[in-house]
Structure formats: C-alpha cells, structure tokens
Amino acid sequence: MLKGKTALVTGATSGIGLGVARALAAQGANLLINGFGEPAAIDALTTDLARRHGVDVVHSGADMAWPEEIAAMVAQGAARFGAIDIVVNNAGIQYTAALEDFPVGQWDRILAINLSAAFHVMRAVLPAMRARGWGRIVNLASAHGLVASASKSAYVAAKHGLLGLTKVAALETARTGITCNAVCPGWVLTPLVQKQIDDVAARDGLPVETAKARLLAEKQPSLEFATPEQIGGVVTFLCSPAADQVRGASISVDGGWTAQ
Numbered sequence: 001m002l003k004g005k006t007a008l009v010t011g012a013t014s015g016i017g018l019g020v021a022r023a024l025a026a027q028g029a030n031l032l033i034n035g036f037g038e039p040a041a042i043d044a045l046t047t048d049l050a051r052r053h054g055v056d057v058v059h060s061g062a063d064m065a066w067p068e069e070i071a072a073m074v075a076q077g078a079a080r081f082g083a084i085d086i087v088v089n090n091a092g093i094q095y096t097a098a099l100e101d102f103p104v105g106q107w108d109r110i111l112a113i114n115l116s117a118a119f120h121v122m123r124a125v126l127p128a129m130r131a132r133g134w135g136r137i138v139n140l141a142s143a144h145g146l147v148a149s150a151s152k153s154a155y156v157a158a159k160h161g162l163l164g165l166t167k168v169a170a171l172e173t174a175r176t177g178i179t180c181n182a183v184c185p186g187w188v189l190t191p192l193v194q195k196q197i198d199d200v201a202a203r204d205g206l207p208v209e210t211a212k213a214r215l216l217a218e219k220q221p222s223l224e225f226a227t228p229e230q231i232g233g234v235v236t237f238l239c240s241p242a243a244d245q246v247r248g249a250s251i252s253v254d255g256g257w258t259a260q
C-alpha cells in the first residue's frame with residue numbers, strides 16, 4: 001500500500017516507534033528512523049528492516065530536543081528519498097514528581113521532546129507535502145493527552161498540547177491530501193513503562209509482576225497491555241485511503257482507560 005512512499009518515524013529504535021516502523025515497512029514504505037541506541041544495534045535494526053521488507057532504511061541520531069538537529073534530520077530524509085510523505089512524531093520521555101518538586105530542566109526537556117519537536121518536524125515537512133498534494137502526519141499522544149494522572153505535570157501538559165497541535169494542523173490542511181491525526185495509547189509494555197513498573201516495585205517492595213498487575217488495575221479496564229504492533233496497525237490505517245477523511249482525530253488504544 002505504501003510502496004514508493006517515505007516515512008519518518010521519530011523514536012523508532014525502541015518500543016512503540018519500532019512497532020510503527022515495522023508496520024510501515026511491511027506496507028512497503030522506505031524509512032528514515034530516528035532514535036538513540038548503540039551503533040551496532042541500530043545497524044542490525046536497519047539491516048533487518050531493509051532485508052525483511054525490501055525497503056530502503058536510514059537512521060538519524062538527531063536529538064528531538066534541538067530544533068536545528070530536527071531540521072538537519074528532515075534535510076537528510078529529503079536528500080536521500082526526495083521527500084518525506086509520512087511523519088510519525090513518536091519520540092517521547094517521561095519523568096514523575098509532584099508539581100512543586102518537579103525539576104525545571106525535566107519540565108523543559110519533556111515539553112521540548114514530547115511537544116515542540118512535533119511542531120518543528122511538521123513545520124519542516126509541510127511545504128513539500130503541500131507541493132506533492134499528499135501527506136500523513138500521526139502524532140503519538142497518550143491517554144494522558146485526554147485525562148491526567150498525578151505526578152505527571154510535564155507529560156500530561158505536553159500530550160494535551162500535542163492533541164491541540166494535531167487539530168490545528170488538521171484544519172490548516174483540511175482542503176489538501178494531507179491529514180494529521182493522533183493516537184492515544186494506554187499502557188504499552190515498553191522500556192518507558194517498564195521503568196515506571198520497576199520504580200513502583202522498588203518503592204513499595206513488591207515483586208515486579210505484582211507491580212505490573214497493579215499498574216493495569218489502576219487505569220486499564222481490559223487488564224491487558226496494548227502492543228507496539230497494535231499501535232503500528234492503527235498508524236497503518238491512518239495512512240490508508242480509508243482514512244482520507246479522518247482529520248484531527250484522536251484514536252484511543254487504551255483498553256478502556258478513557259471510557260471510564
């Protein structure tokens with residue numbers, strides 16, 4: 001379905017971003033994957049994606065906290081592939097603390113990576129998408145873009161902001177072949193969430209499996225984690241012709257979290 005198209009997926013060296021990159025490559029899209037990691041592991045990953053799906057895959061180690069690195073990443077994609085057709089703004093980080101204890105540096109970094117990076121990427125890719133008359137932008141928000149939890153001020157603020165940004169982009173592109181939507185996962189068992197499970201286990205002296213079950217029971221009625229593959233499936237749908245008129249939407253994949 002996406003043969004000949006190029007997809008930029010930020011934060012694609014782990015977790016959800018990797019699941020999304022695999023799903024888009026399986027549809028034939030060439031990939032510009034961004035994210036951190038050991039060079040050997042990233043080499044193995046790009047080689048595996050390229051071989052398995054017969055697509056062209058390159059990596060950018062740009063830090064999404066810095067606008068000039070984002071601009072260089074988009075320029076790298078344009079130079080290699082001609083243009084970027086699909087963008088998945090996925091890179092994200094978490095830090096938990098009560099508001100009055102929240103380190104200012106962590107606030108700034110979360111807002112930069114989880115929110116401002118999407119603005120900088122979209123700003124850079126939109127002119128070429130408009131010129132080509134087609135584009136797909138998918139922003140990885142969260143259940144925390146729709147509802148809040150204590151101790152997550154920066155993350156919740158950034159994800160709520162990302163949903164607002166998604167709607168503005170959808171309106172500004174409404175009469176074009178470009179769509180912009182958001183996906184809002186609940187708990188997905190990735191390194192980002194494993195760290196929160198490990199912190200709860202250590203803090204409350206619990207076995208990791210008990211901490212995991214408690215995390216799910218607190219928020220996610222299905223009592224099951226969503227998977228990176230399922231998020232990849234939803235992003236693939238948003239890139240399909242069936243989603244041509246899905247614009248400015250937030251699709252929840254949260255086991256019922258925000259239905260409560």
Ligand code: NAD
Nearest residue numbers: 011013014015016035036063064091092142187188190192
């Ligand atoms: P993860 O920690 O497994 O992966 C994060 C990815 O982002 C990695 O590839 C990492 O290298 C990259 N990254 C981190 N900081 C970066 C930076 N400054 N510049 C470039 N790349 C950077 O996390 P995940 O759970 O897969 O989360 C991916 C996205 O999904 C995030 O935006 C997160 O907020 C969102 N999300 C996750 C969950 C969940 O339960 N895991 C739920 C809702 C939303």
